[in-house]
Amino acid sequence: MVKNIIKPLILVIFDGFGLSDKKVGNAVFQAKMPTLDFLMDQYPWIELQAAEEAVGLLPGYAGNSEVGHLTIGAGRVISSPLKRMHDLIQQDRLSHHNEWQRFLKDIVRDKKRLHFLGLLSDGGVHSHEEHLYALIKSSHAAGVKEILVHAWLDGRDVAPRSAQEYLSRLDSICQELGSVSIASLSGRLYAMDRDKNYDRTDQVVAAITKQSLISKKNWRDILNESYELGNDDQYINPVLLDPQGVIDSDDALFFFNIRPERTKQIVERLSDSEQGGLLFNQTMSSVQYWEAIPSWAPVPLLERVTVENGLLAAMNREAEKEEFKIVTIAESEKRMHVGYYLHGNSSSSVSSEKQIIVPSSKHDSYADNPAMSAEKITEEVIKQLQDEQVGFIVVNYANADMVAHSGDFDATVTACELLDAQLKKIFEHLDQRDGTLVITSDHGNAEEMIDEKTGEKRTSHSTNDVLFLVASKDSKGKKFEQISFEQISFEQMSSEQILSGQLKTEGQSAGLSTVAPTILSLKGMPIEDDMKKPLLLRY
Numbered sequence: 001m002v003k004n005i006i007k008p009l010i011l012v013i014f015d016g017f018g019l020s021d022k023k024v025g026n027a028v029f030q031a032k033m034p035t036l037d038f039l040m041d042q043y044p045w046i047e048l049q050a051a052e053e054a055v056g057l058l059p060g061y062a063g064n065s066e067v068g069h070l071t072i073g074a075g076r077v078i079s080s081p082l083k084r085m086h087d088l089i090q091q092d093r094l095s096h097h098n099e100w101q102r103f104l105k106d107i108v109r110d111k112k113r114l115h116f117l118g119l120l121s122d123g124g125v126h127s128h129e130e131h132l133y134a135l136i137k138s139s140h141a142a143g144v145k146e147i148l149v150h151a152w153l154d155g156r157d158v159a160p161r162s163a164q165e166y167l168s169r170l171d172s173i174c175q176e177l178g179s180v181s182i183a184s185l186s187g188r189l190y191a192m193d194r195d196k197n198y199d200r201t202d203q204v205v206a207a208i209t210k211q212s213l214i215s216k217k218n219w220r221d222i223l224n225e226s227y228e229l230g231n232d233d234q235y236i237n238p239v240l241l242d243p244q245g246v247i248d249s250d251d252a253l254f255f256f257n258i259r260p261e262r263t264k265q266i267v268e269r270l271s272d273s274e275q276g277g278l279l280f281n282q283t284m285s286s287v288q289y290w291e292a293i294p295s296w297a298p299v300p301l302l303e304r305v306t307v308e309n310g311l312l313a314a315m316n317r318e319a320e321k322e323e324f325k326i327v328t329i330a331e332s333e334k335r336m337h338v339g340y341y342l343h344g345n346s347s348s349s350v351s352s353e354k355q356i357i358v359p360s361s362k363h364d365s366y367a368d369n370p371a372m373s374a375e376k377i378t379e380e381v382i383k384q385l386q387d388e389q390v391g392f393i394v395v396n397y398a399n400a401d402m403v404a405h406s407g408d409f410d411a412t413v414t415a416c417e418l419l420d421a422q423l424k425k426i427f428e429h430l431d432q433r434d435g436t437l438v439i440t441s442d443h444g445n446a447e448e449m450i451d452e453k454t455g456e457k458r459t460s461h462s463t464n465d466v467l468f469l470v471a472s473k474d475s476k477g478k479k480f481e482q483i484s485f486e487q488i489s490f491e492q493m494s495s496e497q498i499l500s501g502q503l504k505t506e507g508q509s510a511g512l513s514t515v516a517p518t519i520l521s522l523k524g525m526p527i528e529d530d531m532k533k534p535l536l537l538r539y
Helices: 034-042 065-074 081-090 098-109 129-142 163-177 198-209 219-228 264-271 311-322 332-341 374-385 399-404 409-431 512-522
Strands: 009-014 045-048 114-120 147-153 180-187 252-255 283-286 325-331 353-358 390-397 436-440 466-471 482-484 502-505
Touching: 009 409, 009 512, 034 409, 034 436, 034 466, 045 512, 065 311, 065 332, 065 512, 081 129, 098 129, 098 252, 114 129, 114 163, 129 147, 129 163, 147 163, 163 180, 163 219, 180 198, 180 219, 198 264, 311 325, 311 390, 311 512, 325 332, 325 374, 332 353, 332 390, 353 374, 374 390, 374 409, 390 409, 399 409, 409 436, 436 512, 466 512
Parallel strands: 009 390, 009 436, 114 147, 114 252, 147 180, 252 283, 325 353, 325 390, 482 502
Antiparallel strands: 045 466, 436 466
C-alpha cells in the first residue's frame, strides 16, 4: 500500500503586526525583514481588515488578540462581548436581566457590600468604563448601600499615562451617588497577569484583602509619584486607598472585564479555599462565562458563545479521514489565543491536535527581551515538520505585539527583525516538504507606535489592516485581483483555483473571517455553509 504523501500547511500568526503607509512610528516599516520582503515580492498577498465590524467590534475600535483569533478560527464574524455588553446597556436590558437583578436582590437582602473589580479604561479590549458606570448606577438604583471599586489601571490599550482621565470620571460618579468609593488601585501588570506570575497576583490580593498596603495619599498623588519614578499606568504598584475598602468574607464581588483570561489568577486566589481564599462561599459574578468562576457563582451577564464548526473542527474531520496530525504552537503569553479563542471560545482541543506551549520569559517589560521565546517556538515548528504525518500547523509569534505594548520603538524593531529570522527557517524547512506557508496577523500594533495627534508614544492596538500571504510552489509569481463576490461562481471553480485574492463586500475589503475558508480551500477541504467565501486568485 502506497503511503499518502502529506503536504503540510503552516499558518503563521504574527501577533500585533499590521500594515501602514505611514513611516513615522512604524516599527514594521523600519525593521529589516529580507525574508518577508522576498515572500511579498514573489508570492501573492493582500491586506485584510482586522478591526471594527470586521471582527465583531464597534465602529472605531481597534482589533485585539481575542477577537482576532476567534475570527480567524471561526471563519465568520462573531459579535464580540464588547458589542454585546454595549447593546445590553444601551437597550436598557440590565433592569430586566433576571440573573443580574437576582444578584443585586441577594446583596440588598443580606446587606452586603458590593465590590467591582476590573480595568478602568475605554480601550474596549478587556473592558469599557461605560459598562462599569452602568453597573454601578444599576446597583445604586436597586438599593445597594455601599459600592467599592478596585480600579486596575491600563496604560497599554490606551495612552500610557491616561489614568487621571478615567479616575476623574469615576470620582465624579462617586460624588454624584454618594454610595460609591474608589477602594484600591493597581497597574494591570499586577492585577491582570495571565502567565502564572503569582507573585504579582498575590500583591493585588494582599492589597484588597488585607490592610498591609495602605496609602494615606490620594490617587492623584500616587499617580504623580509613580510617573516621577518612570512608571506608566500599567506598572503602578497595588495600593489600598481606604482601610474600609478591603474585601470582607461577607461581601459580594463582580468582575466587569469582558475578557476572561486576565482575571483568572485573581479569581483563583480569592475563591480557592486551599490557597487561603476568603470568598469560597461568597457572592461572585462576572460579565462573561469562564471556567475560573466557581460553579456556585451566579450566571454571568452574557451567555457563552461558542463556535463548534470552525477551522480546527473542519480540519480535524479531514485529519481523521486522511490520517494527518494537527499542531498548535504558541508561548504561554498567548496560550489562551491558540488554545481557546482559535477553538471558537472553547478550551477543548480537537482529537487530532497536539498543543505545544513554550514558557514565556519572566520580564516586567518585553522590551528587555524582544526575542521572547520565538527561537524555541521555531525549534518546535521544525521538529513537527520532521514528522511526515503532520499536515497542519498553527503558530503564534507574540513578539511584535507584546514588545510594542512597552512603547519601546527600537526594541519593537528588533522584535520584528527577529521574527523575520524565524520566518526564514520555517520557509526553508517547509519547502523541503512541498508545503504551503500562510502568514497573517490578528490585529495591528507595531506599525503605529506614535500618536499622530500628540506625538507621544503609543502602546495600544491599531485599526490598520493586516497581511495575508500565501507562499507555495503553485502560488509563486501570481498576483491577487480585486474582484467582487458577484463576479464569481464558486461552484464552477476548482479547489486549485480557490487560492487567495482580494474580495470586496458592500464596498468593504475582506477581513480575517476569510482566513479559515481560504485555508480549507487550499487543502481541498469542504467549507462550512455559514463560513465566509474563500479568497480567490485569478490566473
